[in-house]
Amino acid sequence: MSHALLAPSSAHRWLTCPPSARLEKQFPDVETTAAAEGTFAHLYAETTLQHFYKRSDVNTESLKENKFYDGNLEENVAVYTDTVIEKFNRAKSKDKGAALYLEKEFDLSEFVPASYGHADAVIICDDSIEVIDLKYGAGVAVRAKDNPQLRLYALGVYSELSFLYDDIKQVTVTIIQPRNGGISSDTLTVDELLDWGEKIKPIAQMAYVGDGDFKAGEHCKFCKAANRCKALAEYQMKAVKTDFDDPDLLTDEELVEILATADETIKWLNNVTEYMLNETLQNGKRWEGFKLVAGRSTRKIVDAEKAAEILKDNGGTDEQIWKPKELLGITALEKNFGKKKLAEMLKPVIEKPAGAPTLVPVTDPREELHNVQNDFDKLEES
Ligand code: SF4
Missing domain, CATH: 3.90.320 (Lambda Exonuclease; Chain A)
Structure with a gap:
């Protein structure tokens, strides 16, 4: 289109x-x-x-x-x-x-x-x-x-x-x-x-x-120029470039300043890294001081049935070879049955435990955990 x-x-x-x-x-x-x-x-x-x-x-x-x-x-x-x-x-x-x-x-x-x-x-x-x-x-x-x-x-x-x-x-x-x-x-x-x-x-x-001033912000998220845009890079590096007061240790305020932009900055850095890797993979682009290598990998069994047969021939039992039957996760079940229908059917057996404590901006709509130790104990109990 x-x-x-x-x-x-x-x-x-x-x-x-x-x-x-x-x-x-x-x-x-x-x-x-x-x-x-x-x-x-x-x-x-x-x-x-x-x-x-x-x-x-x-x-x-x-x-x-x-x-x-x-x-x-x-x-x-x-x-x-x-x-x-x-x-x-x-x-x-x-x-x-x-x-x-x-x-x-x-x-x-x-x-x-x-x-x-x-x-x-x-x-x-x-x-x-x-x-x-x-x-x-x-x-x-x-x-x-x-x-x-x-x-x-x-x-x-x-x-x-x-x-x-x-x-x-x-x-x-x-x-x-x-x-x-x-x-x-x-x-x-x-x-x-x-x-x-x-x-x-x-x-x-x-x-x-094409006139006017560049202005970075949350609207940059889907901009096709985002990975190479100078205005966005300057905006994202703002926290890193802060002129710190104490020569040795960051103050509370400086840490808060870093935390406030951390999520966005990490996402941006990941996007830039992915963009650079794709440029090399797809267009053969070389970056000064960097080279392409194979990443770390783990061993995997390529033919599960054959592996099971060999293990069985060597005295393995089903319990030693196969994982127990496992229910699909909620997202996958929702895909198969529909969100509303699944919620109705599984109402008696679904519960939502409290999430792990996390620091978020005060503007976040979630209720604040006040007495941290008590609230955390409750979370652990649940
Ligand atoms: S990424 Fe750059 S060009 Fe795109 S909207 Fe943001 S500031 Fe403007």
Whole structure:
């Protein structure tokens, strides 16, 4: 699927760091497994809805052979399709002329140069539009409030449809993320939306020509330039480069400063290391002062049945040779039976023990363990 240089899906990045869009062009598109799974989930969702509304004869049966299909995916996608169906039913009960558009394409070039996209589902009812977006990712929670991607979808959809529905006054954007956080919405008037569109126009123009200042932050996570970007390297090395007060020992404050950025810095360092290794493996790139060697490896039995036969011939018993039968882990069982169904079936035999103590920022929503020794004793007992 081709993407505009300033695609709505990367808007958070190019609105925060305008030159990133042009810089990213220097790096190839690599489709991750998570992205491929997301594309399949969208196809499954669209096929379900098109068939449900009798707009297509194709049902989801043909998709069940796909490597990404399992009970879990069906259950998760159903959170989105059921919500769309429910919202459209409600819209039709309020307004007989309510309309549902699926995979609605739009042109955004009035606000963002050469940009376009499509919205998963759009419901028009009375004087309002609702744009609904399925997010299949589980890693990063995405919310609808002030979300630039969804606002661009809303701008694009409004621009496409306002000539057909000239009394639209209000726009709601909804994100359905079944695997991380569920459903969230944000509503604004058409005037607020158009004002926002005018505000981002100069930034979009700057991003289109590659002007503006580089700005690193959490938006760098999916930037294709991240492994070679100087602004991000400087940002990540900030903790390491702190001018320490005491010449010998770090103060508490300095340790806290290091801990606050440690997770992010470790991830970045791992990504850079992996990028450099891949450059060598795939493109033969040599790095000054480094060489490619075989990593450490452990011995493994390549033919388990044959090995068991030999051990048995030499007097081994089944108990000495084979592992006891073991239940699959919860994640694997969820894949086979579906998350909801498994939770219902195994309710009497599932418990969630307390996790090991960990230091997290004070903004983390989990309750603080106060009396460390007592709380830790309780954890050990449980
Ligand atoms: S990695 Fe971050 S700072 Fe660098 S170009 Fe990408 S978004 Fe901008």
